[in-house]
Amino acid sequence: MAVLTVAALGVVGFLGYQAAATAPDHPTQARPGSHSAQHKKKDKDQTESKQKPTALPAGSGTGVRVVYAVGDRRVWLVGSDGKATHTFAVGPSPASPDPGTYAVTSRNKGGVGSDGVQVEHVVVFHSQGGVVFGFSAAVDGSMPDPNARKRTGAVRESRADGAAMWEFAQVDTKVVVVP
Structure with missing residues:
Protein backbone atom coordinates (compact mmCIF):
# COMPACT_ATOMS: atom_id res chain seq x y z
CA MET A 1 0.00 0.00 0.00
CA ALA A 2 2.85 2.43 0.85
CA VAL A 3 4.52 1.68 -2.50
CA LEU A 4 1.27 2.45 -4.32
CA THR A 5 0.88 5.75 -2.42
CA VAL A 6 4.45 6.81 -3.23
CA ALA A 7 3.93 5.91 -6.91
CA ALA A 8 0.64 7.84 -7.00
CA LEU A 9 2.30 10.91 -5.46
CA GLY A 10 5.09 10.67 -8.01
CA VAL A 11 2.60 10.60 -10.90
CA VAL A 12 0.61 13.52 -9.47
CA GLY A 13 3.83 15.50 -8.96
CA PHE A 14 4.96 14.81 -12.53
CA LEU A 15 1.59 15.83 -13.98
CA GLY A 16 1.65 19.00 -11.90
CA TYR A 17 5.12 19.81 -13.20
CA GLN A 18 3.98 19.29 -16.81
CA ALA A 19 0.92 21.49 -16.30
CA ALA A 20 3.02 24.29 -14.80
CA ALA A 21 5.60 24.08 -17.60
CA THR A 22 2.95 24.60 -20.30
CA ALA A 23 0.94 27.28 -18.52
CA PRO A 24 0.85 30.57 -20.50
CA ASP A 25 2.33 32.60 -17.65
CA HIS A 26 5.19 30.21 -16.94
CA PRO A 27 8.45 32.15 -17.27
CA THR A 28 10.43 29.39 -18.97
CA GLN A 29 8.03 28.23 -21.65
CA ALA A 30 5.38 30.45 -23.18
CA ARG A 31 2.78 29.42 -25.69
CA PRO A 32 3.26 30.80 -29.22
CA GLY A 33 1.36 34.05 -29.71
CA SER A 34 1.25 34.88 -26.00
CA HIS A 35 2.61 38.17 -24.70
CA SER A 36 5.49 36.35 -23.03
CA ALA A 37 6.40 34.54 -26.27
CA GLN A 38 6.33 37.84 -28.19
CA HIS A 39 8.52 39.49 -25.55
CA LYS A 40 11.01 36.59 -25.71
CA LYS A 41 11.12 36.81 -29.52
CA LYS A 42 11.79 40.56 -29.31
CA ASP A 43 14.59 39.98 -26.77
CA LYS A 44 16.08 37.24 -28.98
CA ASP A 45 15.90 39.48 -32.08
CA GLN A 46 17.59 42.36 -30.22
CA THR A 47 20.33 40.07 -28.90
CA GLU A 48 20.96 38.63 -32.36
CA SER A 49 21.07 42.09 -33.95
CA LYS A 50 23.71 43.15 -31.42
CA GLN A 51 25.78 40.06 -32.12
CA LYS A 52 25.50 39.90 -35.93
CA PRO A 53 27.38 42.42 -38.04
CA THR A 54 24.95 44.60 -39.93
CA ALA A 55 25.21 46.00 -43.43
CA LEU A 56 27.11 49.21 -44.00
CA PRO A 57 24.58 52.08 -44.05
CA ALA A 58 23.62 53.44 -47.47
CA GLY A 59 24.91 56.93 -48.15
CA SER A 60 27.87 56.54 -45.79
CA GLY A 61 30.49 57.76 -48.23
CA THR A 62 33.24 56.13 -50.24
CA GLY A 63 36.86 55.18 -49.77
CA VAL A 64 38.73 54.48 -46.58
Missing part, protein backbone atom coordinates in the same frame (compact mmCIF):
# COMPACT_ATOMS: atom_id res chain seq x y z
CA ARG A 65 36.64 55.71 -43.66
CA VAL A 66 35.13 55.15 -40.26
CA VAL A 67 31.33 55.10 -40.33
CA TYR A 68 29.45 55.86 -37.12
CA ALA A 69 25.67 55.25 -37.17
CA VAL A 70 24.39 57.18 -34.15
CA GLY A 71 20.93 55.56 -34.06
CA ASP A 72 22.28 52.04 -34.47
CA ARG A 73 25.12 52.63 -31.99
CA ARG A 74 27.47 50.90 -34.41
CA VAL A 75 30.78 51.64 -36.11
CA TRP A 76 32.28 50.23 -39.30
CA LEU A 77 35.92 50.44 -40.35
CA VAL A 78 35.85 50.55 -44.16
CA GLY A 79 38.81 49.74 -46.39
CA SER A 80 39.76 51.15 -49.79
CA ASP A 81 37.64 48.46 -51.50
CA GLY A 82 34.51 49.91 -49.87
CA LYS A 83 34.00 46.86 -47.66
CA ALA A 84 33.87 46.89 -43.89
CA THR A 85 36.90 45.20 -42.35
CA HIS A 86 35.47 45.43 -38.84
CA THR A 87 32.13 46.44 -37.30
CA PHE A 88 31.15 46.70 -33.66
CA ALA A 89 28.61 48.13 -31.24
CA VAL A 90 29.49 51.26 -29.28
CA GLY A 91 28.13 53.05 -26.24
CA PRO A 92 27.46 56.74 -26.88
CA SER A 93 27.39 59.44 -24.24
CA PRO A 94 24.68 62.10 -23.81
CA ALA A 95 25.84 64.28 -26.75
CA SER A 96 25.98 63.08 -30.34
CA PRO A 97 27.72 64.71 -33.29
CA ASP A 98 25.62 66.04 -36.13
CA PRO A 99 25.53 63.84 -39.22
CA GLY A 100 28.31 64.77 -41.62
CA THR A 101 31.81 64.01 -42.80
CA TYR A 102 34.72 64.77 -40.49
CA ALA A 103 38.33 63.68 -40.17
CA VAL A 104 40.43 62.37 -37.30
CA THR A 105 42.10 65.45 -35.80
CA SER A 106 44.13 63.88 -33.02
CA ARG A 107 44.95 60.64 -31.24
CA ASN A 108 46.04 59.93 -27.71
CA LYS A 109 47.26 56.55 -26.46
CA GLY A 110 45.60 57.07 -23.06
CA GLY A 111 44.38 59.47 -20.42
CA VAL A 112 41.24 60.47 -18.57
CA GLY A 113 38.04 60.94 -20.54
CA SER A 114 35.76 63.95 -20.17
CA ASP A 115 33.58 61.78 -17.93
CA GLY A 116 36.49 61.12 -15.55
CA VAL A 117 37.08 57.52 -16.66
CA GLN A 118 40.57 56.21 -17.49
CA VAL A 119 40.60 55.59 -21.27
CA GLU A 120 42.93 54.31 -23.97
CA HIS A 121 43.13 54.54 -27.76
CA VAL A 122 41.46 57.95 -28.01
CA VAL A 123 40.63 58.96 -31.60
CA VAL A 124 39.17 62.50 -31.77
CA PHE A 125 37.24 63.53 -34.88
CA HIS A 126 35.05 66.58 -34.14
CA SER A 127 34.26 69.42 -31.76
CA GLN A 128 30.82 71.01 -31.63
CA GLY A 129 29.27 73.38 -29.12
CA GLY A 130 32.13 72.91 -26.64
CA VAL A 131 31.87 69.10 -26.79
CA VAL A 132 34.77 67.07 -28.18
CA PHE A 133 33.74 63.87 -29.96
CA GLY A 134 35.99 60.87 -30.13
CA PHE A 135 36.19 57.11 -29.94
CA SER A 136 37.83 55.53 -26.91
CA ALA A 137 37.90 52.42 -24.77
CA ALA A 138 37.54 52.58 -20.99
CA VAL A 139 40.34 50.69 -19.28
CA ASP A 140 37.79 49.28 -16.81
CA GLY A 141 35.46 48.24 -19.68
CA SER A 142 32.67 50.62 -18.65
CA MET A 143 30.39 52.47 -21.04
CA PRO A 144 29.25 56.10 -20.67
CA ASP A 145 25.88 56.90 -19.15
CA PRO A 146 23.76 58.19 -22.05
CA ASN A 147 21.47 59.87 -19.49
CA ALA A 148 24.24 61.70 -17.60
CA ARG A 149 23.75 65.43 -17.03
CA LYS A 150 27.24 66.33 -18.21
CA ARG A 151 27.36 66.50 -22.00
CA THR A 152 30.37 64.52 -23.14
CA GLY A 153 31.24 63.27 -26.61
CA ALA A 154 32.73 59.91 -25.77
CA VAL A 155 31.85 57.09 -28.15
CA ARG A 156 32.99 54.06 -26.16
CA GLU A 157 34.19 50.80 -27.60
CA SER A 158 35.34 47.58 -26.02
CA ARG A 159 39.09 47.45 -25.47
CA ALA A 160 39.53 45.04 -28.40
CA ASP A 161 37.48 47.28 -30.71
CA GLY A 162 39.37 50.32 -29.43
CA ALA A 163 42.65 48.66 -30.42
CA ALA A 164 41.25 47.97 -33.91
CA MET A 165 40.11 51.61 -34.22
CA TRP A 166 43.53 52.81 -33.04
CA GLU A 167 45.30 50.80 -35.74
CA PHE A 168 42.84 51.86 -38.45
CA ALA A 169 42.07 55.54 -37.82
CA GLN A 170 45.15 57.67 -38.27
CA VAL A 171 45.09 61.49 -38.31
CA ASP A 172 43.10 62.74 -41.35
CA THR A 173 41.18 59.44 -41.73
CA LYS A 174 37.64 60.28 -42.84
CA VAL A 175 34.85 59.77 -40.26
CA VAL A 176 31.29 59.72 -41.61
CA VAL A 177 28.51 60.17 -39.06
CA VAL A 178 25.05 59.04 -40.14
CA PRO A 179 21.79 59.33 -38.16
Whole structure:
Protein backbone atom coordinates (compact mmCIF):
# COMPACT_ATOMS: atom_id res chain seq x y z
CA MET A 1 0.00 0.00 0.00
CA ALA A 2 2.85 2.43 0.85
CA VAL A 3 4.52 1.68 -2.50
CA LEU A 4 1.27 2.45 -4.32
CA THR A 5 0.88 5.75 -2.42
CA VAL A 6 4.45 6.81 -3.23
CA ALA A 7 3.93 5.91 -6.91
CA ALA A 8 0.64 7.84 -7.00
CA LEU A 9 2.30 10.91 -5.46
CA GLY A 10 5.09 10.67 -8.01
CA VAL A 11 2.60 10.60 -10.90
CA VAL A 12 0.61 13.52 -9.47
CA GLY A 13 3.83 15.50 -8.96
CA PHE A 14 4.96 14.81 -12.53
CA LEU A 15 1.59 15.83 -13.98
CA GLY A 16 1.65 19.00 -11.90
CA TYR A 17 5.12 19.81 -13.20
CA GLN A 18 3.98 19.29 -16.81
CA ALA A 19 0.92 21.49 -16.30
CA ALA A 20 3.02 24.29 -14.80
CA ALA A 21 5.60 24.08 -17.60
CA THR A 22 2.95 24.60 -20.30
CA ALA A 23 0.94 27.28 -18.52
CA PRO A 24 0.85 30.57 -20.50
CA ASP A 25 2.33 32.60 -17.65
CA HIS A 26 5.19 30.21 -16.94
CA PRO A 27 8.45 32.15 -17.27
CA THR A 28 10.43 29.39 -18.97
CA GLN A 29 8.03 28.23 -21.65
CA ALA A 30 5.38 30.45 -23.18
CA ARG A 31 2.78 29.42 -25.69
CA PRO A 32 3.26 30.80 -29.22
CA GLY A 33 1.36 34.05 -29.71
CA SER A 34 1.25 34.88 -26.00
CA HIS A 35 2.61 38.17 -24.70
CA SER A 36 5.49 36.35 -23.03
CA ALA A 37 6.40 34.54 -26.27
CA GLN A 38 6.33 37.84 -28.19
CA HIS A 39 8.52 39.49 -25.55
CA LYS A 40 11.01 36.59 -25.71
CA LYS A 41 11.12 36.81 -29.52
CA LYS A 42 11.79 40.56 -29.31
CA ASP A 43 14.59 39.98 -26.77
CA LYS A 44 16.08 37.24 -28.98
CA ASP A 45 15.90 39.48 -32.08
CA GLN A 46 17.59 42.36 -30.22
CA THR A 47 20.33 40.07 -28.90
CA GLU A 48 20.96 38.63 -32.36
CA SER A 49 21.07 42.09 -33.95
CA LYS A 50 23.71 43.15 -31.42
CA GLN A 51 25.78 40.06 -32.12
CA LYS A 52 25.50 39.90 -35.93
CA PRO A 53 27.38 42.42 -38.04
CA THR A 54 24.95 44.60 -39.93
CA ALA A 55 25.21 46.00 -43.43
CA LEU A 56 27.11 49.21 -44.00
CA PRO A 57 24.58 52.08 -44.05
CA ALA A 58 23.62 53.44 -47.47
CA GLY A 59 24.91 56.93 -48.15
CA SER A 60 27.87 56.54 -45.79
CA GLY A 61 30.49 57.76 -48.23
CA THR A 62 33.24 56.13 -50.24
CA GLY A 63 36.86 55.18 -49.77
CA VAL A 64 38.73 54.48 -46.58
CA ARG A 65 36.64 55.71 -43.66
CA VAL A 66 35.13 55.15 -40.26
CA VAL A 67 31.33 55.10 -40.33
CA TYR A 68 29.45 55.86 -37.12
CA ALA A 69 25.67 55.25 -37.17
CA VAL A 70 24.39 57.18 -34.15
CA GLY A 71 20.93 55.56 -34.06
CA ASP A 72 22.28 52.04 -34.47
CA ARG A 73 25.12 52.63 -31.99
CA ARG A 74 27.47 50.90 -34.41
CA VAL A 75 30.78 51.64 -36.11
CA TRP A 76 32.28 50.23 -39.30
CA LEU A 77 35.92 50.44 -40.35
CA VAL A 78 35.85 50.55 -44.16
CA GLY A 79 38.81 49.74 -46.39
CA SER A 80 39.76 51.15 -49.79
CA ASP A 81 37.64 48.46 -51.50
CA GLY A 82 34.51 49.91 -49.87
CA LYS A 83 34.00 46.86 -47.66
CA ALA A 84 33.87 46.89 -43.89
CA THR A 85 36.90 45.20 -42.35
CA HIS A 86 35.47 45.43 -38.84
CA THR A 87 32.13 46.44 -37.30
CA PHE A 88 31.15 46.70 -33.66
CA ALA A 89 28.61 48.13 -31.24
CA VAL A 90 29.49 51.26 -29.28
CA GLY A 91 28.13 53.05 -26.24
CA PRO A 92 27.46 56.74 -26.88
CA SER A 93 27.39 59.44 -24.24
CA PRO A 94 24.68 62.10 -23.81
CA ALA A 95 25.84 64.28 -26.75
CA SER A 96 25.98 63.08 -30.34
CA PRO A 97 27.72 64.71 -33.29
CA ASP A 98 25.62 66.04 -36.13
CA PRO A 99 25.53 63.84 -39.22
CA GLY A 100 28.31 64.77 -41.62
CA THR A 101 31.81 64.01 -42.80
CA TYR A 102 34.72 64.77 -40.49
CA ALA A 103 38.33 63.68 -40.17
CA VAL A 104 40.43 62.37 -37.30
CA THR A 105 42.10 65.45 -35.80
CA SER A 106 44.13 63.88 -33.02
CA ARG A 107 44.95 60.64 -31.24
CA ASN A 108 46.04 59.93 -27.71
CA LYS A 109 47.26 56.55 -26.46
CA GLY A 110 45.60 57.07 -23.06
CA GLY A 111 44.38 59.47 -20.42
CA VAL A 112 41.24 60.47 -18.57
CA GLY A 113 38.04 60.94 -20.54
CA SER A 114 35.76 63.95 -20.17
CA ASP A 115 33.58 61.78 -17.93
CA GLY A 116 36.49 61.12 -15.55
CA VAL A 117 37.08 57.52 -16.66
CA GLN A 118 40.57 56.21 -17.49
CA VAL A 119 40.60 55.59 -21.27
CA GLU A 120 42.93 54.31 -23.97
CA HIS A 121 43.13 54.54 -27.76
CA VAL A 122 41.46 57.95 -28.01
CA VAL A 123 40.63 58.96 -31.60
CA VAL A 124 39.17 62.50 -31.77
CA PHE A 125 37.24 63.53 -34.88
CA HIS A 126 35.05 66.58 -34.14
CA SER A 127 34.26 69.42 -31.76
CA GLN A 128 30.82 71.01 -31.63
CA GLY A 129 29.27 73.38 -29.12
CA GLY A 130 32.13 72.91 -26.64
CA VAL A 131 31.87 69.10 -26.79
CA VAL A 132 34.77 67.07 -28.18
CA PHE A 133 33.74 63.87 -29.96
CA GLY A 134 35.99 60.87 -30.13
CA PHE A 135 36.19 57.11 -29.94
CA SER A 136 37.83 55.53 -26.91
CA ALA A 137 37.90 52.42 -24.77
CA ALA A 138 37.54 52.58 -20.99
CA VAL A 139 40.34 50.69 -19.28
CA ASP A 140 37.79 49.28 -16.81
CA GLY A 141 35.46 48.24 -19.68
CA SER A 142 32.67 50.62 -18.65
CA MET A 143 30.39 52.47 -21.04
CA PRO A 144 29.25 56.10 -20.67
CA ASP A 145 25.88 56.90 -19.15
CA PRO A 146 23.76 58.19 -22.05
CA ASN A 147 21.47 59.87 -19.49
CA ALA A 148 24.24 61.70 -17.60
CA ARG A 149 23.75 65.43 -17.03
CA LYS A 150 27.24 66.33 -18.21
CA ARG A 151 27.36 66.50 -22.00
CA THR A 152 30.37 64.52 -23.14
CA GLY A 153 31.24 63.27 -26.61
CA ALA A 154 32.73 59.91 -25.77
CA VAL A 155 31.85 57.09 -28.15
CA ARG A 156 32.99 54.06 -26.16
CA GLU A 157 34.19 50.80 -27.60
CA SER A 158 35.34 47.58 -26.02
CA ARG A 159 39.09 47.45 -25.47
CA ALA A 160 39.53 45.04 -28.40
CA ASP A 161 37.48 47.28 -30.71
CA GLY A 162 39.37 50.32 -29.43
CA ALA A 163 42.65 48.66 -30.42
CA ALA A 164 41.25 47.97 -33.91
CA MET A 165 40.11 51.61 -34.22
CA TRP A 166 43.53 52.81 -33.04
CA GLU A 167 45.30 50.80 -35.74
CA PHE A 168 42.84 51.86 -38.45
CA ALA A 169 42.07 55.54 -37.82
CA GLN A 170 45.15 57.67 -38.27
CA VAL A 171 45.09 61.49 -38.31
CA ASP A 172 43.10 62.74 -41.35
CA THR A 173 41.18 59.44 -41.73
CA LYS A 174 37.64 60.28 -42.84
CA VAL A 175 34.85 59.77 -40.26
CA VAL A 176 31.29 59.72 -41.61
CA VAL A 177 28.51 60.17 -39.06
CA VAL A 178 25.05 59.04 -40.14
CA PRO A 179 21.79 59.33 -38.16
